[in-house]
Amino acid sequence: MHARDITFAAVDFAREKKGDKLLLLDLRGHSSLTDYLLLISGRSDRQVQAIAAHIHDEFKHQHQLYPLSIEGMDQGRWVLLDYGDVTIHVFQQPIREFYDLEGLWSEAPEVELVQETP
Secondary structure, three states: OOHHHHHHHHHHHHHHOOOEEEEEEEOOOOOOOOOEEEEEEEOOHHHHHHHHHHHHHHHHHHHOOOOOEEEOOOOOOEEEEEOOOEEEEEEEHHHHHHHOHHHHOOOOOEEOOOOOOO
16 A cells, blocks of 8 residues: 555545544654554543544554554553654643644645545
8 A cells, every 4th residue: 555545544434433634734844754644532441442442443454554653542641653664643732732742743744535425
């Protein structure tokens, strides 16, 4: 899978578990670590864990794609899924606001995500 395909699949997987405030940043030309940064909010430890686990499981089962690293799954406050060219952060909203990755990468262009219709 190409990085852009991974990001949009992850967006769909996050939405399936009611991930909120999804933001996709294009870091190509801004970072040598990753091409895309996907930020997702959850309302509780369990929801953050459920979103992250669902993304991981769906990539594994549907695409045989495994992350290079997973951090924070035990606590469920902030989970990092590192797929190399795509980095996914699933946060509880207060943690997301505190670390303000949107502000850190404010010069990176936002990739438009089509909103789901209810």
